[in-house]
Amino acid sequence: MIVADRKSLEEILSMIKDYKNIMVLGCKGCVTVCNVGGEKEVSILASALRIARQKEGREINIDTKVIERQCDNEYVAQLKETVGNYEAVVSMACGVGPQFLSEAYREQKFYPAVNTTFFGGAVTHGIWEERCAGCGTCIIHDFDGLCPVARCAKSLLHGPCGGSSKGKCEISKETICIWDSIVSKKMEQGRLNDLLKVRAVKDWRTARDGGPRRSIREELTQ
Amino acid sequence: MRLSYPSNIKVIQVPCTGRVDILHLLNAIENGADGVYVAGCLEGECHYLTGNIKTRKKVNYVKKILQEIGIEPERVEMFSLSSAMGLKFAEIAREMNEKIKTLGPTPVRKKEAA
Numbered sequence: 115m116i117v118a119d120r121k122s123l124e125e126i127l128s129m130i131k132d133y134k135n136i137m138v139l140g141c142k143g144c145v146t147v148c149n150v151g152g153e154k155e156v157s158i159l160a161s162a163l164r165i166a167r168q169k170e171g172r173e174i175n176i177d178t179k180v181i182e183r184q185c186d187n188e189y190v191a192q193l194k195e196t197v198g199n200y201e202a203v204v205s206m207a208c209g210v211g212p213q214f215l216s217e218a219y220r221e222q223k224f225y226p227a228v229n230t231t232f233f234g235g236a237v238t239h240g241i242w243e244e245r246c247a248g249c250g251t252c253i254i255h256d257f258d259g260l261c262p263v264a265r266c267a268k269s270l271l272h273g274p275c276g277g278s279s280k281g282k283c284e285i286s287k288e289t290i291c292i293w294d295s296i297v298s299k300k301m302e303q304g305r306l307n308d309l310l311k312v313r314a315v316k317d318w319r320t321a322r323d324g325g326p327r328r329s330i331r332e333e334l335t336q
Numbered sequence: 337m338r339l340s341y342p343s344n345i346k347v348i349q350v351p352c353t354g355r356v357d358i359l360h361l362l363n364a365i366e367n368g369a370d371g372v373y374v375a376g377c378l379e380g381e382c383h384y385l386t387g388n389i390k391t392r393k394k395v396n397y398v399k400k401i402l403q404e405i406g407i408e409p410e411r412v413e414m415f416s417l418s419s420a421m422g423l424k425f426a427e428i429a430r431e432m433n434e435k436i437k438t439l440g441p442t443p444v445r446k447k448e449a450a
Contacts, residue, residue, distance in 0.1 A: 165402075166406075169405065
């Protein structure tokens with residue numbers, strides 16, 4: 115899923131400082147699963163913002179709504195009747211949400227309430243880790259399903275660097291050296307020779323280096 | 337025991353402190369409560385295993401939110417005591433009452449309707 119973190123209340127309050135009537139809009143997709151922008155978090159943010167504004171003596175009306183997905187025009191269209199009733203909309207979806215909203219409703223102002231961080235998953239309740247860099251050319255079959263592009267700090271493809279120590283990466287004690295894991299797994303399975311393969315230089319044009327990406331599925335287009 | 341505790345404290349019963357949510361605490365503050373505290377079972381003695389521990393984390397989260405928006409986090413607290421500790425319950429109630437009185441009324445006031 116796409117993982118995000120809520121922005122500081124200070125930052126969100128500064129975005130909406132001039133408004134007295136806003137909507138906080140959540141998303142039932144990834145941000146609900148990573149407990150950042152679902153129904154609960156939308157209510158918490160709305161309450162916190164109301165408290166902050168009441169404290170300043172500048173009350174604010176905040177309505178809340180959560181739609182199925184903000185990255186889908188079909189659901190974004192459901193706001194057609196109500197989106198104009200507010201001075202601004204604060205989106206708790208990932209960075210995709212406010213953009214779909216902005217494109218659909220040119221006359222409205224949309225503000226992000228979260229920082230979108232990475233593609234990953236929950237390793238345990240409350241802790242999420244990055245697993246995919248979205249490079250556009252998946253090669254994890256060569257590494258037993260472990261991704262050195264996303265999980266090696268240097269995205270090395272031919273083995274660990276000198277910063278690997280006791281299974282950890284030099285960037286932090288919490289970060290495992292993915293190359294240590296890859297090599298260990300290959301050794302356990304007696305397939306270390308797999309790693310002797312010399313790889314051609316990775317083509318980064320399918321990653322962000324090639325500019326904004328687009329995916330077309332002819333069988334689905336109308 | 338006929339113990340007395342400050343009459344301005346409103347007790348809301350829940351089956352386990354684990355039922356207390358971040359939003360319950362925030363809503364209390366939003367609606368003008370000067371302070372809110374959760375009285376949970378002793379740690380390690382939750383009938384539902386970890387309800388009180390989970391709620392302590394929720395209380396800490398609410399404190400963080402209050403701090404972020406410039407409201408004294410001490411207005412929200414969590415205490416651990418067993419249901420057999422009546423004396424302690426009354427003592428905590430007085431302690432919390434005194435603390436809130438020292439902090440003064442909440443800065444979160446809804447405008448009176450004209």
